[in-house]
Amino acid sequence: MVLWGIWQGCGKPQMNMFLRPLVEDLSQLFQRGIEVNIQQTEIRTRAMMIVATMDLQARAYVLQMTQHNGEHGCLYCLEPGKVVKSGKGNCRSYPYRDVDPEPRTKENIKSDAQEAIASGKRVHGINSESVLSCLPYFDVTTNVVIDYMHGILLGILKKLMSLWFDSKNSKEPFYIGKRVDEVDSIIKTIQPPYFLRRLPRKINGNYNHWKASEFRSWLLYFSLPALQNILPDIYLTHYSLLVEGTFILLGEGISEADLRRADLLLRTFVRNLNLLYRDSIVGLNAHNLIHLTRCVRMWGPLWAWSCFVFESFNGEIKKCIHGTGNACRQIFWSLQCQKKVEAMAVQCKEDQLRDFYQCMTEGSNARQKGGEDAYQCVVFTPAKIQKTFNFSNIVKEELVRLCGTYDTNNFMIVKKISRNGFLMFSKQCSRVVKRNSYTIKMVDNTIVEVEHFLIHKSSRKVVAVCQKFQPLGPLIRNRLQHLQTFQLQSVENTVVRAELLQEPVVVVKTDSKICCGVIPNNVERD
Ligand SMILES: [Zn+2]
Structure with missing residues (x-):
């Protein structure tokens, strides 16, 4: 990431003044470009700013619009x-309208801005011309996108939770504040997989302090199973429209049919918001949902341009400031050092020194060490099987079928493997007390709980000794394919080949069933 500028001063900057040098740089990069020498050939490369993302407040300032x-x-x-x-x-x-209001265009924004400048009065919400309109290719109605982190997670979702749980709504049919302890008791039992970094926190007295990533996990995986049978059905079904619509738009490969479905779900959600709740909840964040699918159609999934990465970079920037001196100078000095060390790591030819450099910039936990290649996966620290270890008859039969033997001398036991871009743990892994990264979805959508992995010494084939779940269907009938419910099939272990294991799932256990959620993509991480 390239940091272009920081504002240090009282209050907000005058945005057109602050961003003018950026726009001039970007214009140069587009019109003149830069010469790059690739294999003795001079190539002129040009750059464009294709997407700008920000929260609603910043957007109003940058685009010279009303708040x-x-x-x-x-x-x-x-x-x-x-x-x-x-x-x-x-x-x-x-208010939701069956026929969409007239769209803004680059041209009508320009003429509104000119009229506003001439008259000194705001026209159609436009105060003046934004400096971004000086970029010849840039159209704010297509190149400025809607950020789901602020709009959905910290916007609509947080608002809905205040309606459900705040006692000032105690007379409303959607109020469930009296049952918040029941919801919290379900949340307390959740052991998320390793890729959801934050352990879930309870709602009571807490959700106002949740981070955006906590709202994301709550939206996509925890909320529907936890609220089922607590939030009245009509509200739960309505809310599930938002969950499913967002999940689809967070996918990795989104088809035209997916886009149409997401658009329908989100529009139905918005259309019914004021009927089920009240007019005041249909603010700009909710209204933006009717425009969200268009952004995804043009620029790809929500995660590709959300504010998450920038917010986390803001956190990195804050860490650079120590004491009360010139904050900007401290930030630039510290970031320059990091860039320098990163470059040294890339150029360094000595393994040990390179590891040292990488540890400085990535932290020692960033890389998985000590993996050994096996058939279609990597295994970590295989160990001898203890003599007292005993396989059940079913496991023995399966081992003979898959590996030709069940003799423990031919196998090593493994607690953790890596495949398909994921780590997969066994229940025996002692470091997973608060985590469940051992409930795994297989390629045929079967869900298993892995007791341990075994590697067959001579063939390097890996198998998982596991228990299978019995499928009960989607959590909400005919909907939300990413949230499926199960019960444990039997206490008898079975054996599956590791190459059939696809990814860990997010498990939420309630009294009656186990709900397993798959992640929408393997790119966006907490
Ligand atoms: Zn609109």
Whole structure:
């Protein structure tokens, strides 16, 4: 990531002034480009800023528009919205319309801006021209996108949770604050897989402090199983539209049919929001959902341009500041050092020294050490099987079928493997007390709990001794294929080949069943 600038001063910068040098640099990179010598050939490379992502507040400043609660706050259409009561004050609501409002275009934004400058009055929510419009190729209505981290997770989802759990709504049919302890008791039992870094925290008195990634896990995996039979069905079904729509748009390969389905789900969600709750909840974040699929159609999945990476980089930047001196100088000094060490690591030819450099920049936990190649996977620290170890008859039969023998001398025991871009643990792994990375989805959608892995010494084939789950169908009928329910099939272990294991799943256990959720993509991590 390249840090272009930091604002250090009282209040916010005048955005057109602050961003002008950036726009000038970007214009140069587009019009003149830079010469690069590749294999003795001079190649002129040009660069474009194709996507800009920010929260609603920043967007209003950067694009010289009214704030999100002002009239005509939407960047993509000319819906004015209406003022409605909200608590003791007022706010702006964007009612759903069956025919989409007239879209904004590059041209009508330009003419509104010119009219606003001439008259000194805001026109269709536009105050002035944004410096970004000086980029010849840049169209704010297509190149500025909707950030799901702020809009959905910290916006709509947090708002819904306040409606469900805050006691000021205790007279409402959707209020479930009295049962928050039941929800928390389910959350308490959740052991997320290793790739969800944060352990879930309870809702009661806490959710206002949740990080965006905690809201993401709650939205995609925990909330529906935890709220089933607690939130009234009509509200749960309505909420599941948001869950499924977001899940689809977070995918890795999104088809045209997926896009159409996501659009339908999100529109149905928005259309019913004010009917089920109240007008004030349909603010700009909710309204933006009707434009979200268009952004994904143009620029790919939500994770590819969300604010998550930038927010986490903000965290890195904050770590650079020590004491009260010149903060900007400290940040640039520290980031320059990091870049220098990264470059030294790439150029370094000595293994030990390179490892040392990499540890400095990535941390020692960043890489998995000590893996050994096996058939279609990597195994970690295989160990001798103890003499007292005994296989059940079924396991023996399966081992003979898959490896030709069940003699323990021919196998080593393995606690952890890596395959298909994932780590997979066995239940025997002592480091997984608060984690469950041993419930694994197989390529045929079967779910298994891995007791331990065995590697056959001569063929290097790896098998998992495991228990199979009995499928009970999707959590919500005919919907949400990523959340399936199961019960344990039997206590008898069986054996499966490791190359059939696909990925760990997120498990939520309730009284009656086990809900297993798959992740939408293997790119975005906490
Ligand atoms: Zn709109």
